[in-house]
Amino acid sequence: MSILDSFITKARTLKKSVVFPEIWDNRILEASASISKQSIARPILPGNPEEIQKNISASGISPCDVDIIDTKNPQIIEELSKIYQKQRPNIPEKVAMHLVKKPLVFAGLLVASGRADAMVAGAASTTAEVIQAASLTVGYQQGIKSPSSFFIMEMPDSRIFFYADCAVNISPDSNTLADIAVSTARSYRKMMDSEPLVAFLSFSSKGSASHPDVDKVIKAVEIARSKDPDTAYDGEFQVDTAISESVAQKKLKEPSRVAGRANVLIFPDLDAGNIAYKITQYLAGAKAYGPILQGFAKPVSDLSRGAKPSDIVGVATITCLLS
Amino acid sequence: MDRAEIEKRVKKVVSNILGVDEEKITSESRFVEDLGAESVQSLELVAAFEAEFDIEMEEDAALQVKTVGKAVDFIEKYLKQ
Known part of the structure; x- marks a missing residue:
C-alpha cells in the first residue's frame, strides 16, 4: 500500500468538503467525480448552477456527486462580503462585493466561513494567485507570517520524509525559515x-563551518524552538548528519533527538529545496507528492497547471488530512 | 470622463486602500516601493478600481500595472471601450 492509499483511507473517515473554484476546467469536474465516488471528500463547485449541471452531465457525472453553490446568490455574496470585511476592515463594502465575485476569493471565503473545509485551486491559476486569495480570505495560522510549501517524499524502501520549502520562498531569512519549519512540523503531525x-x-554541522548563511540557519533554529517549544527542531546539519545515525555519531559531539533520525528536512533556500526533491525523485526513485501549500489558518492547496485529474485527487486527499 | 478626473479618482482609491495620504501620491508613485503596498493588496486595488469606475478589468494584465500613472492609462482604455 502506497502512502497515498493510506491517506485516502484516512480521508474517508474524516468526511471533509473541498471547494474547487476552477469549475470551467474539465479536469476539475473529472477529479471531483472521482473524489466523490471514492468517498474521499464532498466536492463543492461554486458557479452558475445551470451551467455546472450542464457541464457535469456532459462529463457523465451525477449531480448527486457534488454540491453546487450559486455564486450570484445575493445572500451568499452579502455573507461572504461581510466575512471579507471582518478579515480586512479597511476595505469598503462596495469593494468587498467586487472581490467576492472573483472565483478564488469566493472559494477562499467559503473556507473562511466554514461552508467548506478546504480549497484546491491552481489548475488554471498561478501559485501566486492562489496564495494571494488564501492570504486575503483564510489568513495565516497563529504565529505564522509566511505561506510555504512541502513535499512528501516516499522512498523506495517506504521511508517517508517531508521536504520544505521546495516551491514558494526563494531566499528565506531566518524568520521565514522558522515559519517554514513550524508549518511543516504541524503538517507532518496532522498527516503522519x-x-x-x-x-x-x-x-x-554544528559549527563545522562559519559563514553568514550558516548563521541564518542557526538563528532560524532558535526562532522555531521559541515559537514551538514542544517540537524537536535541531541544526544546523549537513544532510548526512540529519538522516544517518552513524554519520551523526561521528560528526556531533553533543546528543540530539533529531540528528540521524530526522523525518522533516528544512532546506536553507529554494535552490537547495527544489534541487533536492527532484534529485531524490529522479536518482533515488522516490515518489514526490506536492508541493502542498501550508501556513494558512485552514487548508488551501495549489495544483500544477499541468495536473491530471488523478493528481488533483491526490492533492485533494492530502488537503483533507490537513484540515 | 477626462484624464484629470480619472487621475483624481484613482489617487483617492489608492489613498483609501493603502492608507496613504492623498497628497503624497503622484503619477510616478510605484504601488509597492513608494506607497508600501503589500503584494496581496494588488487584488484589492484592482477590485477597488473596478468598483469606482464600474468596469471589469482583465485581472492578469491589471496586476502587471506598477505605478499610479500606468493605472490611469489602463483604466482610461477601459472607459473608452
Missing part, C-alpha cells in the same frame, strides 16, 4: 500521526 523530527539543513 507521529512526532516530527525537524532538521535545519546547511553545508555545516
Whole structure:
C-alpha cells in the first residue's frame, strides 16, 4: 500500500468538503467525480448552477456527486462580503462585493466561513494567485507570517520524509525559515500521526563551518524552538548528519533527538529545496507528492497547471488530512 | 470622463486602500516601493478600481500595472471601450 492509499483511507473517515473554484476546467469536474465516488471528500463547485449541471452531465457525472453553490446568490455574496470585511476592515463594502465575485476569493471565503473545509485551486491559476486569495480570505495560522510549501517524499524502501520549502520562498531569512519549519512540523503531525523530527539543513554541522548563511540557519533554529517549544527542531546539519545515525555519531559531539533520525528536512533556500526533491525523485526513485501549500489558518492547496485529474485527487486527499 | 478626473479618482482609491495620504501620491508613485503596498493588496486595488469606475478589468494584465500613472492609462482604455 502506497502512502497515498493510506491517506485516502484516512480521508474517508474524516468526511471533509473541498471547494474547487476552477469549475470551467474539465479536469476539475473529472477529479471531483472521482473524489466523490471514492468517498474521499464532498466536492463543492461554486458557479452558475445551470451551467455546472450542464457541464457535469456532459462529463457523465451525477449531480448527486457534488454540491453546487450559486455564486450570484445575493445572500451568499452579502455573507461572504461581510466575512471579507471582518478579515480586512479597511476595505469598503462596495469593494468587498467586487472581490467576492472573483472565483478564488469566493472559494477562499467559503473556507473562511466554514461552508467548506478546504480549497484546491491552481489548475488554471498561478501559485501566486492562489496564495494571494488564501492570504486575503483564510489568513495565516497563529504565529505564522509566511505561506510555504512541502513535499512528501516516499522512498523506495517506504521511508517517508517531508521536504520544505521546495516551491514558494526563494531566499528565506531566518524568520521565514522558522515559519517554514513550524508549518511543516504541524503538517507532518496532522498527516503522519507521529512526532516530527525537524532538521535545519546547511553545508555545516554544528559549527563545522562559519559563514553568514550558516548563521541564518542557526538563528532560524532558535526562532522555531521559541515559537514551538514542544517540537524537536535541531541544526544546523549537513544532510548526512540529519538522516544517518552513524554519520551523526561521528560528526556531533553533543546528543540530539533529531540528528540521524530526522523525518522533516528544512532546506536553507529554494535552490537547495527544489534541487533536492527532484534529485531524490529522479536518482533515488522516490515518489514526490506536492508541493502542498501550508501556513494558512485552514487548508488551501495549489495544483500544477499541468495536473491530471488523478493528481488533483491526490492533492485533494492530502488537503483533507490537513484540515 | 477626462484624464484629470480619472487621475483624481484613482489617487483617492489608492489613498483609501493603502492608507496613504492623498497628497503624497503622484503619477510616478510605484504601488509597492513608494506607497508600501503589500503584494496581496494588488487584488484589492484592482477590485477597488473596478468598483469606482464600474468596469471589469482583465485581472492578469491589471496586476502587471506598477505605478499610479500606468493605472490611469489602463483604466482610461477601459472607459473608452
